[in-house]
Every structure is written in C-alpha cells, then in structure tokens.
Amino acid sequence: METTRAFESIVIIYNPNSTGDAPRLAERLKDRLAASLPDRPRIDLMPTDHAGHAVELARDAAAGGTRVLVVSVSGDGGYNEVVNGVMQAGNPEAVCAVMAAGNANDHRRTVGTQPLEEAIAEGAVRHIDLLHIDAGDGDGEYAHSYIGFGLTPVVAIDLEKGSKGALKEMVSVVRTFSKFQPFEIQHSDGTRQTLDSLVFANIPEMAKHATLSEADEQPRDGKFEVIAFPHMPKWRIVVTAARAALKGLGDKPSVGRYEFTTIKPMPYQIDGEVQSVPADTVVRVRSVPRALATIG
Known part of the structure; x- marks a missing residue:
C-alpha cells in the first residue's frame, strides 16, 4: 500500500x-x-x-x-x-x-519503480521488508537486499584488496575461486552441513548479473529466499554460476527465519559490505515485514 x-x-x-x-x-x-x-x-x-x-x-x-x-x-x-x-x-x-x-546498485536496480526525483515530487511512500541478522554482536544489523556466507564474501574481500576494473575483477575472482575452501555449519537439530555458499536474499538479483530466485521484485511478503550451494566440485560451481547469470536458479525456498551455528570464524557479506562472525556463534536471520518506508 x-x-x-x-x-x-x-x-x-x-x-x-x-x-x-x-x-x-x-x-x-x-x-x-x-x-x-x-x-x-x-x-x-x-x-x-x-x-x-x-x-x-x-x-x-x-x-x-x-x-x-x-x-x-x-x-x-x-x-x-x-x-x-x-x-x-x-x-x-x-x-x-x-x-x-x-558498482552493482542491486537494490536500486531491482526495487526501483521510477526516477527518484519524480517519486519524491509525488511523495508516494511504500513499505518493504528488511532482513535482520543477529550474529552474536548485540542488536544485530539490517540488510535491504541480501546476506551471504561462503564464496560471496571471500570474493568480495579479494576484490577490495585490488583495483576496480572489469579485467582486474575477473582475475581476482578466478584467483580467489581457485583457493576457496567450503565451510561447515550446524543446524538446531545438531546435524552439520558443508556448503560452498549460503545466501539469504530479499531481492531476486545480486552482483549485477546473477538471478537468484523467481521472487517478487518488491520484498513485502515477510519472507526471504534461501540459496544454498552444498559443497561440490569447482566445475559444478562454475556451471551453477553461469546458469544464474544466463537464466536464473529458479524457485528457491522462502522462509521467515533461518538459524545456524558457526563451526569456525567466517566472513559474511551484507549488502556489499563484509563483516565477520566468530566460531561457535548462533546466527539468526529473520524477515522484518514492511519495516522500511521507502520512495523511488
């Protein structure tokens, strides 16, 4: 509304x-x-x-x-x-x-509905969902678009070390990917899972090219998509990434909450910025329905 x-x-x-x-x-x-x-x-x-x-x-x-x-x-x-x-x-x-x-402008590209100046003149305000992550650091933090563990933040860290530019970015990604190791998490029932990537998405696209899900472009249903890549050979990760860029990954599970415990310290990426979470920490991600009043 x-x-x-x-x-x-x-x-x-x-x-x-x-x-x-x-x-x-x-x-x-x-x-x-x-x-x-x-x-x-x-x-x-x-x-x-x-x-x-x-x-x-x-x-x-x-x-x-x-x-x-x-x-x-x-x-x-x-x-x-x-x-x-x-x-x-x-x-x-x-x-x-x-x-x-x-650089990417994923949120504006995906959620924007009209030129910003026109929207401000009209004053048409709408409310959209936010993600909230509690990683054992107090009040937690909000995300407007996505939170990613595994390959996503590792690549981001490497890109920040070097210069911008399409060719240099590609070289950094290839170098980091060749050295990347999977990570392990523990679920509330005690089972452990080894993953290459785990992304909680409030929007259907990220990194300018990848289509993560078939979700509504306006995040307002009180849920987010969970995109999990179990550990697999690197060639299969390349194929999956190519599919995301070319035609998308299809329907993904939608949930209102997700919880796991870290086994080792690990980085995560939140709306393009890299944070970290210690070992043996309960990580809780939830949707906050229509929490943000926005325009544009």
Whole structure:
C-alpha cells in the first residue's frame, strides 16, 4: 500500500571520496529538488568522512520525529548504512531512498519503480521488508537486499584488496575461486552441513548479473529466499554460476527465519559490505515485514 507524503526536510548523504560520481549527483539532486518541490522543504547535503559515518548521519537526521526523507547517493553498501541509521532512530515518519552511485546498485536496480526525483515530487511512500541478522554482536544489523556466507564474501574481500576494473575483477575472482575452501555449519537439530555458499536474499538479483530466485521484485511478503550451494566440485560451481547469470536458479525456498551455528570464524557479506562472525556463534536471520518506508 502506498501513501502520499510531503517532507519537512530532506537529507542527502554521500561519500565525497566515492570512486563513482556521488558528489556531483548529490549536488544535482539538491538543486533539482529545491527548484521543483512546491512546499520548499529544507534540503541538506551531508558528506561522510569515515566508514560507518552514514549510520550516524542518518540516525541523527531521522531522530527528530519529523517527516524527513534521508537519501543515500551511493551503492548498496552506503545505502545499508543509511537504512541502519534510520532504523536505529525509531522514527515512523522517516523515509529512505537511494540514488544509484555505486558498482552493482542491486537494490536500486531491482526495487526501483521510477526516477527518484519524480517519486519524491509525488511523495508516494511504500513499505518493504528488511532482513535482520543477529550474529552474536548485540542488536544485530539490517540488510535491504541480501546476506551471504561462503564464496560471496571471500570474493568480495579479494576484490577490495585490488583495483576496480572489469579485467582486474575477473582475475581476482578466478584467483580467489581457485583457493576457496567450503565451510561447515550446524543446524538446531545438531546435524552439520558443508556448503560452498549460503545466501539469504530479499531481492531476486545480486552482483549485477546473477538471478537468484523467481521472487517478487518488491520484498513485502515477510519472507526471504534461501540459496544454498552444498559443497561440490569447482566445475559444478562454475556451471551453477553461469546458469544464474544466463537464466536464473529458479524457485528457491522462502522462509521467515533461518538459524545456524558457526563451526569456525567466517566472513559474511551484507549488502556489499563484509563483516565477520566468530566460531561457535548462533546466527539468526529473520524477515522484518514492511519495516522500511521507502520512495523511488
């Protein structure tokens, strides 16, 4: 269900050192909104100056209890920080949006319905589900798109060590894949499972090309898809990845909650950013239905 909302203030958060075009896009968005919105809301540009700063800026912007729109001019990782900041603020009047300025932009590409400036002018707000992960670190963290264990974060770590660029990315992926080892988890009934990859997906696509499931592009059913690759020969992983890129992986199980215990320390990727979880930790992933008010 959509509602129409006029905003009292708009905060645009961006990384001034982005490898993309975030500073210019943020400035242009501010100018165009200032010229087009009839109610003349206050519009502030807020650059970040360190990792995690967008969480703080978004939380402070949303904490006032007013009808505020917090826009992240970023990729999936920057938007993840903004979403978590707004959720921490606990303001039901706060709305999030993202203007794509990253590498993959999976969330914006998959969930976006119209140009952002037009959507803000119309004020058509809708609510979508979020993922929440509790990995033994307190309050946990929200994800707007996906959480991945295994091959996904390992490749991401290696890519961050090198330079961007299609050829260098491909070389990094091949190098990491050749050295990759499977991981083991324990389920609540005591059984153990060896996997190459385990992804919890709130959207049907990731990494620009891979179609993970046949799920609705708008995450609003209180469930997420579980894409698990049991350990297999590397050639079969290549075939599976190619199928995901070319025609998708088909229907996958949808659940509202998923729980397992780690055997060893392991990294995971959440909306493009890499975190880690210690050994012997109970990991709980759940859907939070229609938790995020969004626009665009």
